[in-house]
Amino acid sequence: MTVLTIPTTELGFEYDLELEAWNQKLQGYRTAGQWRIPLDGGIGVGFNYLRQYDDNGWTDTIPQDLLKATEDFPEFQYQMLWLAANSQAAKQLLETRPILLALVCNRHSVDNDQALAMCHLGQKQILAELGLDGTKASLKFIDKLTLDFTKGDEVEQVKRMLSPLEQRYLKLRHYSTVDYTALRLDQIFPFLSGSRLGGSLIEQGSIAQRVRLSEFQDAIQLGVALGVDNPVDVISNQRNLDRFRELHDRWAIRHNRWASQVESEGDIDWDAPYEVSLNGNDLIKPIINYRQLHKEGKEQMHCIAVYHHRIKGGRYLAFQMHQPQRLTIGIRRKPQGIFPFEIDQICGKRNRLPTAESKALIHIWFEQCKQNEKARSSELPFLSSKQ
Numbered sequence: 239m240t241v242l243t244i245p246t247t248e249l250g251f252e253y254d255l256e257l258e259a260w261n262q263k264l265q266g267y268r269t270a271g272q273w274r275i276p277l278d279g280g281i282g283v284g285f286n287y288l289r290q291y292d293d294n295g296w297t298d299t300i301p302q303d304l305l306k307a308t309e310d311f312p313e314f315q316y317q318m319l320w321l322a323a324n325s326q327a328a329k330q331l332l333e334t335r336p337i338l339l340a341l342v343c344n345r346h347s348v349d350n351d352q353a354l355a356m357c358h359l360g361q362k363q364i365l366a367e368l369g370l371d372g373t374k375a376s377l378k379f380i381d382k383l384t385l386d387f388t389k390g391d392e393v394e395q396v397k398r399m400l401s402p403l404e405q406r407y408l409k410l411r412h413y414s415t416v417d418y419t420a421l422r423l424d425q426i427f428p429f430l431s432g433s434r435l436g437g438s439l440i441e442q443g444s445i446a447q448r449v450r451l452s453e454f455q456d457a458i459q460l461g462v463a464l465g466v467d468n469p470v471d472v473i474s475n476q477r478n479l480d481r482f483r484e485l486h487d488r489w490a491i492r493h494n495r496w497a498s499q500v501e502s503e504g505d506i507d508w509d510a511p512y513e514v515s516l517n518g519n520d521l522i523k524p525i526i527n528y529r530q531l532h533k534e535g536k537e538q539m540h541c542i543a544v545y546h547h548r549i550k551g552g553r554y555l556a557f558q559m560h561q562p563q564r565l566t567i568g569i570r571r572k573p574q575g576i577f578p579f580e581i582d583q584i585c586g587k588r589n590r591l592p593t594a595e596s597k598a599l600i601h602i603w604f605e606q607c608k609q610n611e612k613a614r615s616s617e618l619p620f621l622s623s624k625q
Contacts, residue, residue: 242296256330259299264323279348284312307336310387314343328357341368344393355564370400380415395421433474451591460541487539496537512549516607525556538566539588563596576615577608
């Protein structure tokens with residue numbers, strides 16, 4: 239009889255593992271001395287790891303088509319094959335929709351009996367029992383998936399899409415295929431899923447490297463400030479990323495023109511000083527009134543000027559950096575705490591990313607502000623006792 243022995247005692251466990259061949263239903267055991275205890279579930283490692291111990295052809299006893307169907311799920315691979323070896327229903331599931339079997343193993347990774355019982359349900363029932371959307375539409379979504387499962391969180395992404403409360407997968411119902419880029423786009427920029435711009439970003443790939451959430455937040459705030467009807471829809475309908483950025487710049491220019499008109503009408507006192515609760519330094523200077531704030535937005539082509547009322551109300555602070563990079567820094571005031579501030583945004587012209595050097599310098603400055611405030615707070619009781 240062909241048996242694969244995995245010396246897990248070498249890794250610090252109190253037992254080794256023994257896995258029998260396919261014709262023995264891939265039965266697994268924990269072994270220690272004379273004890274041989276059946277495994278209750280999976281083993282958490284893929285066959286690429288197991289092959290180093292396979293000196294007698296154990297892997298070759300497994301049907302190669304089933305072995306290949308489980309390669310994308312190394313964490314669940316042994317349990318998926320164990321289920322297929324012990325249940326015709328599980329075998330059929332592996333042959334038709336392997337990710338469903340992976341979802342079963344994800345839920346019952348240490349309970350083969352529960353996993354077997356679930357495999358004998360209908361596929362829509364399986365989804366429902368897993369707390370997912372058990373509909374024909376969800377199965378159609380699963381069939382559109384083109385994932386290679388190399389990122390590590392694909393199963394969780396699929397579960398998120400199939401949540402019955404949100405039914406995010408319906409946003410992608412017009413897609414002919416759904417890859418990892420599409421799932422990540424929905425996670426990072428959910429309002430773009432199924433949109434014209436979203437489709438363009440998926441085609442271009444590398445979403446996180448090409449565009450940041452702050453770019454969309456900035457454009458949305460500009461649209462709202464300008465009174466644009468449904469700015470999110472307008473943004474989502476742009477043909478591609480370049481067109482979106484052109485739209486953002488047009489809105490930024492229009493907003494600055496509007497602000498200039500407000501100045502001429504006298505609705506805002508442009509030189510009224512802001513309360514500045516944090517000190518700057520040689521590189522980082524506070525923006526001290528609306529005139530400077532408006533100039534910052536105009537020069538940097540972004541929406542910092544829409545924060546005027548928040549800054550005026552003491553809920554926000556704005557700073558600028560000129561060296562080593564031209565940046566705008568937004569600081570949000572928190573409701574409470576000894577140091578009730580946090581960095582909200584750091585952006586260059588047209589919301590470009592800061593360099594690693596600039597970002598580090600900003601965080602050093604911010605940490606120094608925090609230490610100064612803590613030192614000042616610790617001195618207050620002593621000062622009051624001296625009075």
